[in-house]
Amino acid sequence: MRHGFTCVIAAAVLVAAPMAAAAQVSASPRTVDGRPNLQGIWQVLNTAAWDIQDHPARLGVPAGQGVVDRGVRTIYTDGTPHPEGSINWWMGDSRGRWEGNTLVVDVVHFTDQTWFDRAGNFHSDGLHLVERFTPAGPDHINYEVTVEDPAVFTRPWKMSMPFYRRKEANVRLLEYDPGLLLDQEQAERERRTTR
Amino acid sequence: MNNLYLGLAIALAVTASSPRAAGQQPAAPATVGGCPAEPLAFHNCALEKAKTFQPPRTATGKPNLQGYYRNRLAQAFSVEGVSGSEPLVNDRIMPWTLAPPMIVDPPDRKIPYQPWAAPIGRIGENYSKYLDPRTACGSGGVPRLALQDPNQILQPSTDDYVLWLFEDHHVHRVISMNGRPPLGDAIKMTNGDSRGRWEGNTLVIDVTNLNGYTWFDDSGNFYTNAAHLVERLTLIDPDTIHYEVTVEDRQGYTRA
Numbered sequence: 001m002r003h004g005f006t007c008v009i010a011a012a013v014l015v016a017a018p019m020a021a022a023a024q025v026s027a028s029p030r031t032v033d034g035r036p037n038l039q040g041i042w043q044v045l046n047t048a049a050w051d052i053q054d055h056p057a058r059l060g061v062p063a064g065q066g067v068v069d070r071g072v073r074t075i076y077t078d079g080t081p082h083p084e085g086s087i088n089w090w091m092g093d094s095r096g097r098w099e100g101n102t103l104v105v106d107v108v109h110f111t112d113q114t115w116f117d118r119a120g121n122f123h124s125d126g127l128h129l130v131e132r133f134t135p136a137g138p139d140h141i142n143y144e145v146t147v148e149d150p151a152v153f154t155r156p157w158k159m160s161m162p163f164y165r166r167k168e169a170n171v172r173l174l175e176y177d178p179g180l181l182l183d184q185e186q187a188e189r190e191r192r193t194t195r
Numbered sequence: 196m197n198n199l200y201l202g203l204a205i206a207l208a209v210t211a212s213s214p215r216a217a218g219q220q221p222a223a224p225a226t227v228g229g230c231p232a233e234p235l236a237f238h239n240c241a242l243e244k245a246k247t248f249q250p251p252r253t254a255t256g257k258p259n260l261q262g263y264y265r266n267r268l269a270q271a272f273s274v275e276g277v278s279g280s281e282p283l284v285n286d287r288i289m290p291w292t293l294a295p296p297m298i299v300d301p302p303d304r305k306i307p308y309q310p311w312a313a314p315i316g317r318i319g320e321n322y323s324k325y326l327d328p329r330t331a332c333g334s335g336g337v338p339r340l341a342l343q344d345p346n347q348i349l350q351p352s353t354d355d356y357v358l359w360l361f362e363d364h365h366v367h368r369v370i371s372m373n374g375r376p377p378l379g380d381a382i383k384m385t386n387g388d389s390r391g392r393w394e395g396n397t398l399v400i401d402v403t404n405l406n407g408y409t410w411f412d413d414s415g416n417f418y419t420n421a422a423h424l425v426e427r428l429t430l431i432d433p434d435t436i437h438y439e440v441t442v443e444d445r446q447g448y449t450r451a
Contacts, residue, residue: 032254032352039353072365091365170376173369175384179333180408 028101028135036101036135041171042163044143051119052159067159075105082108088125090114103133124151139165227267228435234268238299241429241437250396250430253350258396258430260348260357266438269342270294273318273414275305283318297342299439306416307448321415328409334366334385336409337402337424338440357391357398370400378404383420385409400426421446 029037047055047064057063075094082093087109096105107129115122128148136142141163148156224232230240250258270277276296277284283291296304308316315321329335335343340361349358359368370391378388383406391400407420418424422444429437442448 037353039351039355072360072367074360172371172375172378174382175386177334177385179328179331180385180406183328183331183333 028138035098036103038103038133038135038141041166041173042141043166044161045164046161048117048159048161050117052117052121053119055119067161068157075103077103082106085109086125088112092127092129101135105129105131105133107131122152123147123149126151133163136162139167224267228432228437230431232268233295234297235295235299235304237268238437238439241431244431245396245429245437248396248431251433253354254352255354257350257354257393258398259350260398260428260430260436261350262434263345263347264436265345266342269297271343271413274298274342274411274416275317275414281318306411309447309449312417312419312447316416318414321410321417322413325415327413327415329363332364334409335361335363336385337368337387337389337405338426338438339409339411340366340368340386341426341438341440342412370398380404383407387424394427396429398426398428400424400428402426417447418442418444419446 031037046067047062048067050061051064051066053066053068055061055064055066073091073094075096077096077098079097080095082095085108087093088111089109090111090113092107093109094105094107096103098104108127110123110125110127112123112125112127126149130146130148132142132144134142134144142160143163144158144160146156146158147153226232227237228241228244230237230244250260253259253261270292272283272291272294274297276298277291277294279293281291284293298304298306301307306316313319329339334340340346340363341359344361344363344366346362347360349360351358355371355373357370357372359370361367366386368386368389370389372391372393374392375390377390382388382404384404385406385408387402387405389400389402391398393399402424405418405420405422405424407418407422410417422442424443425441427437427439427441431437
């Protein structure tokens with residue numbers, strides 16, 4: 001009898017599991033106005049910071065597969081258009097809209113001074129991005145960006161990667177103050193230098 | 196309580212859309228938000244107005260502070276004010292402007308420095324020997340950002356954060372409204388760790404974990420990394436926020 005009893009429990013668990021997974025997706029958090037709530041601390045788990053393309057390992061750089069086929073950004077979601085150019089902003093001008101559950105962000109008015117990665121992949125000031133943030137459950141966002149820049153690329157191309165929600169208790173973004181850090185580095189160097 | 200605090204009050208007024216030459220400071224107004232522009236008189240008048248003014252509300256019923264602001268009372272030179280006896284008033288390159296103190300408490304309207312700290316902060320060693328931390332692209336820190344920088348307050352509809360964005364170097368403050376636990380003491384930051392709450396119509400922000408590298412003003416007035424700040428932001432009319440910050444610093448200040 002004990003054996004039979006255990007089987008019933010196991011079956012119930014098997015049935016319940018897929019339902020729980022489905023419920024998890026639909027239970028993605030919402031803001032009070034009903035939009036997907038994308039707030040949180042997110043991180044990618046890939047090597048795109050070194051190189052957005054396939055790359056072998058180098059000293060200090062882990063090998064990684066490409067992601068081809070991140071200051072403060074204000075993304076306006078009030079339906080206003082891009083201001084008239086030409087404007088050269090480090091972060092561009094971002095205008096967002098909702099397509100169903102997806103936040104679609106159109107970005108123009110860049111400088112030509114930024115890179116995609118540490119490998120030096122670059123763009124002109126004519127760069128046009130369309131970013132798509134789609135919730136894929138409470139702790140994942142599928143991020144996709146279409147890159148268009150006729151002055152540098154022969155055709156539009158895409159990168160795609162999941163964002164993972166940081167789940168540590170009390171996780172938060174801390175500060176990176178380059179002015180202060182440069183001062184400290186300089187003071188440290190002077191302390192080490194014998195005169 | 197043997198540690199002294201310092202109360203600073205200013206008005207953050209909605210940025211007027213009237214055309215103005217870029218970089219030009221607005222002329223000192225006679226009144227701000229219906230209160231006198233002298234900081235102490237403004238402070239007392241604003242406390243009275245706040246008792247009766249009903250601020251606009253967000254969709255979730257919180258006081259709606261959102262908008263673009265800049266300070267209308269403070270000058271950048273010194274929170275202790277600039278008097279006619281100050282030689283820098285006659286500086287040939289960048290003369291300082293005469294101004295009343297922004298400090299509203301203690302009554303002598305001076306920072307209550309401990310003996311070691313006064314010769315550093317009061318147009319002292321900081322001013323004569325060191326570069327202003329802002330010149331190396333550092334953040335102005337708290338409260339200097341609010342005193343000197345055009346800024347924007349955002350209140351996401353989830354009510355778990357208030358965002359305070361500043362024009363300077365993408366500097367932003369994320370003010371947690373969800374009662375998250377404080378950080379450990381070993382983590383020190385230029386803008387500190389900000390945790391907010393609503394007290395009636397007032398946004399009250401506790402700031403801890405400060406690294407003590409920032410100044411209040413151009414003259415080098417400062418607090419140490421032991422400082423604890425309490426900021427209070429209250430709308431006193433649809434376009435004016437009364438901003439008050441109390442600075443406690445056992446290491447740098449003392450009750451006279």
